Amino acid sequence: xxxxxFTVVGGGLAGLMTAIKLAEAGQNVDILSIVxxxxxxxxxxxxxINGAVNTKGEGDSPDIHVRDTLRGGDFLAEQTSVKxxxxxxxxxxxxxxxxxxxxxxxxxxxxxxxxxxGTLYHRTAFAGATTGQQLLYALDEQVRRxxxxxxxxxxxxxxxxxxxKDDAGRCIGSVAMDLRTMEIRTFPAEAVMLxxxxxGIVFGRSTNSLINTGTAAGRAFMxxxxxxxxxxxxxxxxxxxxxxKLRLISESIRGEGGRIWVPKRKGDTRPPMEIPESxxxxxxxxxxxxxxxxxxxxxxxxxxxxxxRDLGMGxxxxxxxxxxxxxxxxxxxxxxxxxxxxxxxxxxxEDPRHLxxxxxxxxxxxxxxxxxxxxxxxxxxxxxxxxxxQATNVPGLYASGEVDYAYHGANRLGANSLLSCIYAGQIxxxxxxxxxxxxxxxxxSSPAKFFDSAKKQWVERFETIRQMSGPENPYQINRELxxxxxxxxxxxxxxxxxxxxxxxIQEFKGRWSRLNALDTSNNANRSLSYxxxxxxxxxxxxxMTGGALLRDECxxxxxxxxxxxxxxxxxxxxxxxxxxxxxRAQTDRWRKTTIAKYNKDAPEISYEPIPTPVLxxxxxxxx
Amino acid sequence: xxxxxxxxxxxxxxxxxxxxxSPDHEGRFExxxxxxxxxxxxxxxxxxxxxxxxxxxxxxxxxxxxxxxxLEEVCGSCTxxxxxxxxxxxxxxxxxxxxxxxxxPLHKFPLVRDLMVDRQRMFEALKQVKAWINxxxxxxxxxxxxxxxxxxxxxxxxxxxxxxxxxxxxxxQITPDNKFIGAAAISxxxxxxxxxxxxxxxxxxxxxxxxxxxxxxxxxxxxxVQVCPKEIPLTTSIAAMNRGVTxxxxxxxxxxxxxxxxxxxxx
Numbered sequence: 047x048x049x050x051x052f053t054v055v056g057g058g059l060a061g062l063m064t065a066i067k068l069a070e071a072g073q074n075v076d077i078l079s080i081v082x083x084x085x086x087x088x089x090x091x092x093x094x095i096n097g098a099v100n101t102k103g104e105g106d107s108p109d110i111h112v113r114d115t116l117r118g119g120d121f122l123a124e125q126t127s128v129k130x131x132x133x134x135x136x137x138x139x140x141x142x143x144x145x146x147x148x149x150x151x152x153x154x155x156x157x158x159x160x161x162x163x164g165t166l167y168h169r170t171a172f173a174g175a176t177t178g179q180q181l182l183y184a185l186d187e188q189v190r191r192x193x194x195x196x197x198x199x200x201x202x203x204x205x206x207x208x209x210x211k212d213d214a215g216r217c218i219g220s221v222a223m224d225l226r227t228m229e230i231r232t233f234p235a236e237a238v239m240l241x242x243x244x245x246g247i248v249f250g251r252s253t254n255s256l257i258n259t260g261t262a263a264g265r266a267f268m269x270x271x272x273x274x275x276x277x278x279x280x281x282x283x284x285x286x287x288x289x290x291k292l293r294l295i296s297e298s299i300r301g302e303g304g305r306i307w308v309p310k311r312k313g314d315t316r317p318p319m320e321i322p323e324s325x326x327x328x329x330x331x332x333x334x335x336x337x338x339x340x341x342x343x344x345x346x347x348x349x350x351x352x353x354x355r356d357l358g359m360g361x362x363x364x365x366x367x368x369x370x371x372x373x374x375x376x377x378x379x380x381x382x383x384x385x386x387x388x389x390x391x392x393x394x395x396e397d398p399r400h401l402x403x404x405x406x407x408x409x410x411x412x413x414x415x416x417x418x419x420x421x422x423x424x425x426x427x428x429x430x431x432x433x434x435x436q437a438t439n440v441p442g443l444y445a446s447g448e449v450d451y452a453y454h455g456a457n458r459l460g461a462n463s464l465l466s467c468i469y470a471g472q473i474x475x476x477x478x479x480x481x482x483x484x485x486x487x488x489x490x491s492s493p494a495k496f497f498d499s500a501k502k503q504w505v506e507r508f509e510t511i512r513q514m515s516g517p518e519n520p521y522q523i524n525r526e527l528x529x530x531x532x533x534x535x536x537x538x539x540x541x542x543x544x545x546x547x548x549x550x551i552q553e554f555k556g557r558w559s560r561l562n563a564l565d566t567s568n569n570a571n572r573s574l575s576y577x578x579x580x581x582x583x584x585x586x587x588x589x590m591t592g593g594a595l596l597r598d599e600c601x602x603x604x605x606x607x608x609x610x611x612x613x614x615x616x617x618x619x620x621x622x623x624x625x626x627x628x629x630r631a632q633t634d635r636w637r638k639t640t641i642a643k644y645n646k647d648a649p650e651i652s653y654e655p656i657p658t659p660v661l662x663x664x665x666x667x668x669x
Numbered sequence: 670x671x672x673x674x675x676x677x678x679x680x681x682x683x684x685x686x687x688x689x690x691s692p693d694h695e696g697r698f699e700x701x702x703x704x705x706x707x708x709x710x711x712x713x714x715x716x717x718x719x720x721x722x723x724x725x726x727x728x729x730x731x732x733x734x735x736x737x738x739x740l741e742e743v744c745g746s747c748t749x750x751x752x753x754x755x756x757x758x759x760x761x762x763x764x765x766x767x768x769x770x771x772x773x774p775l776h777k778f779p780l781v782r783d784l785m786v787d788r789q790r791m792f793e794a795l796k797q798v799k800a801w802i803n804x805x806x807x808x809x810x811x812x813x814x815x816x817x818x819x820x821x822x823x824x825x826x827x828x829x830x831x832x833x834x835x836x837x838x839x840x841x842q843i844t845p846d847n848k849f850i851g852a853a854a855i856s857x858x859x860x861x862x863x864x865x866x867x868x869x870x871x872x873x874x875x876x877x878x879x880x881x882x883x884x885x886x887x888x889x890x891x892x893x894v895q896v897c898p899k900e901i902p903l904t905t906s907i908a909a910m911n912r913g914v915t916x917x918x919x920x921x922x923x924x925x926x927x928x929x930x931x932x933x934x935x936x
Contacts, residue, residue, distance in 0.1 A: 081746065174829075194796045290710060
């Protein structure tokens with residue numbers, strides 16, 4: 047395999063870790079990324095990375111991490127991958143530490159850990175409140191080292207357009223476009239890793255970067271890759287609404303003691319600092335005494351929606367609640383959360399050290415994504431070096447990071463995403479090498495016709511796009527798509543509204559064909575690429591909304607009030623036999639992976655049972 | 670400020686944006702007027718132009734090309750000259766800017782189109798100074814070295830550098846065709862040479878600073894530290910690395926002496 051090459055698409059944590067694993071094994075890697083890899087969306091992760099290192103004498107362990115993760119995801123996650131990830135977590139944190147990540151330290155010079163949502167343990171290692179940025183930089187530096195040795199070639203400002211397949215249906219490379227010169231070319235590869243992140247821009251404004259359109263996942267889906275659990279969209283409880291995006295206020299703010307409240311009296315117009323303690327309603331602490339402000343994100347977001355929308359008790363009668371850290375010394379905040387506080391200061395113009403922040407939930411993360419497999423070993427963890435790990439159903443095509451569906455089930459726990467990205471890259475890289483070794487034929491020696499025809503198809507498609515001269519504007523359609531998706535396919539879902547959304551998406555597809563390409567230049571023409579991306583976003587929107595419509599239950603982030611189980615009669619639901627029977631019936635019916643396959647008119651949706659070799663399902667309960 | 674006469678509230682934002690289809694084309698300013706929204710920043714104005722690509726004269730035009738991604742000042746993409754000052758477009762709030770808001774690309778980097786430039790020289794500089802830790806491998810070798818909270822705080826600030834290029838744009842020593850690596854890469858050497866493992870390869874990085882385009886090209890104008898959006902103490906880093914280079918030069922003189930003696934054999 048001397049001349050073998052591998053392609054990694056995406057330069058965030060998952061992509062770079064995959065590239066490092068490939069290069070470390072002596073393989074040649076092409077990294078395609080629509081932005082310089084150092085600017086990938088992983089930089090936006092703030093709070094930290096989980097690993098049960100147990101440095102606080104709390105008795106934490108990887109097994110408890112597994113349990114918290116599976117419960118947090120309402121038992122929809124793929125269990126062997128979760129176990130592998132949680133057991134690998136302490137080693138991953140140590141590796142990052144060795145790479146020079148400037149993790150916060152204890153007085154003894156050890157790694158410090160903080161609290162995060164959905165767990166009772168100090169399990170989250172952090173570098174100020176820009177942990178994702180710091181982790182990405184560490185991997186970026188290691189990749190640059192391999193780049194200077196000639197093992198890694200970066201193609202930055204290159205957009206992945208689609209696969210090249212041979213006549214057996216194997217993925218033997220990619221077609222990509224240079225976003226500056228508009229050149230379209232193929233990249234033969236023994237295996238391709240899609241590490242292209244999430245689809246936040248399908249929701250218009252979200253906490254995601256502008257590059258997170260999900261276009262690669264949408265296109266891979268159209269080319270035969272299964273998209274799983276698309277309806278599971280995480281809405282983060284605390285973000286700052288904005289005209290251009292919703293800016294995340296990290297869960298670590300609550301991990302460090304931040305409290306959420308609204309005035310007890312509806313319509314109280316006093317400034318927050320004039321409202322005495324006894325007249326504040328700390329609704330999360332009241333309802334969830336054990337987890338308090340650190341309930342999992344789906345629950346936190348729903349409670350804030352309930353307070354603002356159903357009770358009309360948002361601050362000033364609006365969609366807003368206070369996130370208060372004014373009781374924490376500024377010195378502590380600056381050492382541990384400065385990055386987040388600066389975002390609030392810069393974009394809102396107020397100092398959160400002295401005035402409670404005004405926040406509201408915002409679309410944040412997709413638990414669903416491309417379907418991938420794992421090869422479980424006797425300990426129920428993925429077997430290291432198996433070609434089946436992180437493999438999509440298209441031979442030769444792999445997926446890892448937010449774009450894969452596996453690790454987070456129906457709801458992701460905070461600080462598990464950085465971990466899942468790195469772990470998926472760690473097992474994905476070796477899987478690609480193993481696949482290539484076993485492949486009957488190398489991609490490099492495949493006939494040129496496969497590459498030529500794939501390239502021709504894309505050159506023609508972009509010529510067609512360039513000539514689009516209709517009345518519709520692609521950015522405007524994205525805005526409208528985002529508005530309806532945010533309204534109907536986030537925190538609270540109703541079947542009539544989901545049907546309305548599906549009809550609207552069909553209408554957008556109709557309008558797509560009447561688009562204006564806006565720009566005919568042959569240099570750095572973003573409109574052309576955006577028109578193509580928009581179609582792929584519409585495909586994903588259909589998968590998400592269609593999956594949500596069919597799933598008549600409440601599970602994690604997917605919440606349909608009409609199908610909610612009644613409140614249990616006992617504080618611990620396991621003591622209410624009737625409730626347990628209803629819960630079991632629901633679990634038997636719906637605790638399945640949603641499988642979406644591409645079909646020209648609407649995605650074909652089916653369900654796949656989820657094995658539970660690690661932990662049987664139990665009611666999710668955070669009282 | 671463009672405010673409606675009747676009620677004193679702003680309704681529109683006026684922008685004057687540099688348009689240039691490619692380095693081979695002539696450039697010019699184009700004026701725009703977009704509706705004002707509370708909390709608007711430069712990016713949200715550019716996004717409005719994307720949705721309605723019409724200039725202030727009412728003529729159709731192409732959407733403006735610019736780089737941006739995270740919109741919360743951590744990715745380093747959206748650097749541009751705004752009203753003549755280099756800064757990040759995402760954190761440039763309209764209500765704090767004089768109108769018309771003048772947007773120009775960075776001048777010290779090759780232009781790609783409109784407000785988009787090529788900042789590859791910054792990434793090449795990171796290669797020149799070997800800005801990484803030489804780990805043995807990614808396999809499990811246990812925890813890293815212990816680090817005091819004080820050192821961590823100092824290193825953390827240095828490692829928030831997002832390669833945005835503000836410091837290079839503001840530096841009088843940087844020109845589009847010279848090789849000066851600039852403050853960002855110099856400060857990264859300080860970061861890695863502070864790290865207990867990084868120290869083991871400190872000399873390699875110092876030698877990177879002694880190559881063509883290295884620290885000797887710094888003219889001590891101190892503009893870099895004033896424009897850094899992350900408030901990284903860049904001039905402190907440059908001073909520290911200057912000392913590092915001086916030490917290395919002394920070492921080189923003395924060790925070169927020894928080598929000569931050894932090579933010439935017994936007297």
